[in-house]
Amino acid sequence: MPKPLCLGQASPYTSAMAETILNLRGLKCPLPALKARKALTKLSPGDALVLECTDPLSAIDIPNLVRETGDVLEESAQQKKPKLFVFRIRKV
Numbered sequence: 001m002p003k004p005l006c007l008g009q010a011s012p013y014t015s016a017m018a019e020t021i022l023n024l025r026g027l028k029c030p031l032p033a034l035k036a037r038k039a040l041t042k043l044s045p046g047d048a049l050v051l052e053c054t055d056p057l058s059a060i061d062i063p064n065l066v067r068e069t070g071d072v073l074e075e076s077a078q079q080k081k082p083k084l085f086v087f088r089i090r091k092v
Contacts, residue, residue: 048090
């Protein structure tokens with residue numbers, strides 16, 4: 001019988017995938033997209049990258065970046081106060 005898992009412990013029955021949060025607040029175009037591209041190159045397939053941006057142009061640049069790289073944009077959200085754009089990208 002398998003031992004019970006502790007909180008935060010990966011299950012032996014699922015593959016462990018990393019999630020990286022990248023704080024890009026305050027950066028202006030094209031820096032959020034450039035830093036996101038660099039971060040994506042360091043990820044393994046299946047890993048997730050969460051971007052937090054304040055630049056309104058990131059709402060255009062990040063989906064275009066994901067289209068270029070072939071990765072998957074799992075989530076795109078906009079928060080009104082404070083103005084924040086959040087993107088969740090899954091590395092393919």
